[in-house]
Amino acid sequence: MKNKIYQSFDAAMADVADGSVFMSPGFGGVGIPRNLLAALHRQGARDLTGVSNNTGTLDEKVDVGTLIAAGQVKKMYAAFTAPTHPSQVTPFVQMYNNDEIDAELVPQGTMAERIRAAASGIGAFYTPASVGTELAEGKEHREINGRTYVLEYPIHADYALVRAWRADTFGNLQFRMAARNFNPIMAMAARITVAEVEEEIVPAGELDPDKIHVPGVYVDRLVQIPPDGIWD
């Protein structure tokens, strides 16, 4: 059997080609695969499409905004594109206003469901979210049992970069508290899923099968976060 454990983040990100679609989970600063994003930044792939809750923050930490600022990303799917305060201007906002990056703004729940649809072989689905708003313009609508819904399509990805709390050698993953967020569904949706792991990767059999959040079938590569890695 092919060993899922990679010795470095760089090795795990080496084959990401220009033009790839990548998913990057995280919510409010937790559950972000910062080590893998740093490696993808070093690797330098360009014309990437990113799928992430937001488009980067203004803090010094590595996030999807690091790749955006480096000009590696041509398009983002996100639920948040603006910094919290109008006085703040992220690299994304600057580039967006200069037409240097494309973005599709997606309601958070719709984004999660579109990722889940990709993960589970669903061709499309109807949701009530965004009906009547400018986001629904041009989309197929349908009335079901007296309620209007809008048709939404899956978001597929080539790579999902995820941040796990615990993992075993078969790639079974566990997450901690609110750090779970988009991690499980993104892990399930991508062609190649790479997990950076906080606690020591344990031999298969040591994690309670009743407490697995992402079964190993979805996970292709594991990298242990070293002591000098990015921890917060």
Added chain:
Amino acid sequence: MVAEKERLEREVVAMRVAKELPDGGYVNLGIGIPTLVSNFIADESVVFYHSESGVLNCGPLAEEDEQDIDLINAGGQFLQPVDGMAFFNTVDAFAMIRGGHVDVTVLGAHQVSARGDLANWMLPERGVGNIGGAMDLAAGARQVIVAMEHTDRQNRPKIVEDCTYPITGKGCVSLIVTDLAVLQPTPEGLVLKEVAPGWSAAEVQELTDARLIIAPDLKEYEL
């Protein structure tokens, strides 16, 4: 001048909203005044707070020296661990919302229309916006309450006949609580139900773009 008359404090607005939350209800609070609502739940009531960050039964915020890096609410604030919490992923967080399992959401707004259209995700002059979970909440929560200041920083009315900002949801708002009044959007128009102490219906109308229908039993703000 009406514009300079004293208005209610944000905490009082939150206190008034708290009265609307059902005992045992599942409630999602937005950012701003809505966040304050949890401070004013009656002692004998239990309210379960839902957060899009994947946490149910959110408790008080954590003290600075007791923060757990992985335990946050939807605003990214650190929470205290409390008994009976549950954690889940983003799909589940929104299944709870869209599936009608969240009883009430309290949101802030840029504008609300007389028929309950909500605009709270984008100011067109910024060019970029933040939807977050707002469109899912507007479409899915069983009840949407807006808690906000009655006018914006330039003292322009935020309660309008029709929203001029991009909307988040159509006809979704069932109650508006502001620092001047409590109002109910209906298919017939906006009903003024309560006014802040010292304010008359005519004065509230002066700061409201939408035409008000005065409730026959108009009351002073009830806490």
